[in-house]
Amino acid sequence: MTKINENYRKLPGxxxxxxxxxxxxxxxxxxxxxxxxxxxxxxxxxxxAPAVISAMHAAVDEMGTMEGFRGYGPExxxxxxxxxxxxxxxxxxxxxxxxxxxxxxDGAKSDCGNIGDIFGVDNVVAVxxxxxxxxxxxxxxxxxxxxxxEAVGRWSNLVYMPCTAENGFAPAPPESKVDLxxxxxxxxxxxxxATREQLQAWVDYAxxxxxxxxxxxxxxxxxxxxxxxxxxxxxxxxxxxxxxFRSFSKTAGFTGNRCAYTVVPRDLERGGASxxxxxxxxxTTKFNGVPYVVxxxxxxxxxxxxRAQVRETIAFYQxxxxxxxxxxxxxxxxxxxxxxxxxVWAKTPHGMGSWAFFDLLLQQAGVVTxxxxxxxxSGEGYIRxxxxxxxxxxxxxxxxxxxxx
Numbered sequence: 476m477t478k479i480n481e482n483y484r485k486l487p488g489x490x491x492x493x494x495x496x497x498x499x500x501x502x503x504x505x506x507x508x509x510x511x512x513x514x515x516x517x518x519x520x521x522x523x524a525p526a527v528i529s530a531m532h533a534a535v536d537e538m539g540t541m542e543g544f545r546g547y548g549p550e551x552x553x554x555x556x557x558x559x560x561x562x563x564x565x566x567x568x569x570x571x572x573x574x575x576x577x578x579x580x581d582g583a584k585s586d587c588g589n590i591g592d593i594f595g596v597d598n599v600v601a602v603x604x605x606x607x608x609x610x611x612x613x614x615x616x617x618x619x620x621x622x623x624x625e626a627v628g629r630w631s632n633l634v635y636m637p638c639t640a641e642n643g644f645a646p647a648p649p650e651s652k653v654d655l656x657x658x659x660x661x662x663x664x665x666x667x668x669a670t671r672e673q674l675q676a677w678v679d680y681a682x683x684x685x686x687x688x689x690x691x692x693x694x695x696x697x698x699x700x701x702x703x704x705x706x707x708x709x710x711x712x713x714x715x716x717x718x719x720f721r722s723f724s725k726t727a728g729f730t731g732n733r734c735a736y737t738v739v740p741r742d743l744e745r746g747g748a749s750x751x752x753x754x755x756x757x758x759t760t761k762f763n764g765v766p767y768v769v770x771x772x773x774x775x776x777x778x779x780x781x782r783a784q785v786r787e788t789i790a791f792y793q794x795x796x797x798x799x800x801x802x803x804x805x806x807x808x809x810x811x812x813x814x815x816x817x818x819v820w821a822k823t824p825h826g827m828g829s830w831a832f833f834d835l836l837l838q839q840a841g842v843v844t845x846x847x848x849x850x851x852x853s854g855e856g857y858i859r860x861x862x863x864x865x866x867x868x869x870x871x872x873x874x875x876x877x878x879x880x
Contacts, residue, residue: 482618487625491608491849492516495833502837512872514799514860515843517663517817519728521791523772524784527727530775534768545767550759552579552736556770559777560736564721570708576740576751578758579765579773581733583693583722587657588613589761590689590718590737593753598654601634603646605664605850605857607691610657628852637853638665644811644820645669648680656681658707659691661698664850664859665820666812668703674710681716687745688717693735696726696789697796698815714740718750725817725863727776727785734765734773792817795869796862802873803860806880817862820847824880829855840875 488494495515503511523531537543551557557574565572580586587609596618602610611633614620621632629635634653636646644667648656658677660669669677681688688707695705704710707717719738723729739751775781800813809822823832829846836842836858847857862869 480616482616482620485620485623486612486615487623490612491845494849495843495845498834498837499843506841509841511841511843512864512868512875513843514862514864514869514872515845517725517861517863518730519725519792519863520865521728521788523728523732524776524781524788526775526778526781526784527772530778531768531772534771538768548764548767548770550762550764551575551755552577552765553767553770556774557736559774563777563782565706565708565738568705568709570706571714572708572738572740576738578737578739578754579770580735580737580758580762581765582724583691583720583735583737584609586720586735586737587689587691589757590720590754591617591619592757592761593750594655594687599632599634599652601636601649601653601656602851603638603657603659603662604635604852605638605847605854606657607659607663608850610689611851628848635851635853638662638667639853640809640811640822643667645673648677652684654686655689656686657689657691659693661692661694661816661818662812663691663694664818664845664847664854664857666814666816666818667820668698668700668815671702671704671710674704674707674713678707678710678712678716682712685745686716687743687750688713690717690719692719693722694725694816694818695721696785697793697817699793700815703815708738708740714742716743718743718754723773723776726789727773727781728788729769729773732769732772734769791866792862795864795866798866798869799860799862799873802870802877806877808880813862819860819862821858821860823847823856823858826856829858832858835879836876839879840872842872842875 557577561574620630638644644665690707707713722735739754741751743750796813799819804810811820813819829848833846845859847854
């Protein structure tokens with residue numbers, strides 16, 4: 476008899492955003508004439524930058540010629556894109572990252588889950604709470620999480636690091652032994668950022684214990700405070716203890732194009748093995764690479780025109796975040812995030828539960844948000860709002876929410 480991976484049976488219910496979609500679909504069926512405004516899932520709405528479109532058109536034309544046609548490309552990514560990333564995203568900020576330490580992929584979500592392939596199942600994993608569900612669910616699928624308790628909403632073998640208003644939504648390193656540490660800054664879902672001093676403390680902690688930091692910086696383009704690091708590799712010692720995930724999805728509107736990258740420094744070794752070599756082996760075995768046309772589009776993000784156009788788009792979303800933050804704060808809600816992040820983290824009124832407040836805003840205001848409890852126990856009593864909508868929709872959504880508070 477064929478055996479299945481029993482760890483999948485342990486997963487609670489459905490994925491968070493699938494559950495949200497179920498609520499939204501039910502609402503739409505009952506209210507077909509009402510217009511919903513979506514501030515829930517973090518999907519972008521602005522079109523691709525003109526420089527990106529031009530580059531992709533040119534790449535398509537290349538593919539239509541004998542001289543320019545390309546079949547299978549390098550699984551690690553084309554050199555032209557890896558070089559641009561190394562130069563503009565790292566070396567320009569004083570982080571010495573080489574092109575062969577950069578691996579192009581189809582999404583940071585994929586890499587955050589797949590990175591577990593190169594680590595043993597018996598590693599102890601630490602996650603922030605609240606947390607992006609992919610970190611937790613993929614480790615549960617692999618067998619690292621233990622057993623799930625519906626009563627407390629936690630897995631028995633994971634180490635949870637509470638992110639609360641009391642600690643500024645930036646946790647301290649755990650006292651217990653951990654091997655893999657997932658960090659996300661600017662944080663999803665809370666919108667919090669980490670200072671240089673805080674990141675240095677994490678690096679020192681990981682180095683002293685032989686742990687590895689899995690650093691998700693998918694939202695670094697939204698950092699406006701010049702004192703806040705954009706990369707873990709701006710921190711001394713990080714090359715010896717960290718892996719970083721980034722994406723073009725939110726930075727350049729590539730949610731429909733699929734392009735991201737993971738940085739694995741050659742200095743990073745565990746168990747006598749190079750993690751760069753292990754990740755390269757994993758990718759060349761299980762991944763066929765990102766399409767040439769898409770990578771040419773991503774390269775154009777680093778052109779003079781591309782950088783200017785992407786900055787305009789980021790500024791558009793940053794303004795949306797300010798509108799949400801100011802509007803909800805003005806209505807009496809306690810809010811955080813939204814300053815160096817596209818997400819606003821709002822405390823529910825009158826001690827209301829996250830899903831109850833989500834349903835109230837859906838049913839009475841016609842606004843879709845994300846219930847904080849879906850990100851973990853410490854997210855209970857909060858909702859997350861995304862700044863990736865249109866300007867008019869964002870302003871209207873805020874007014875609708877204010878009207879029902």
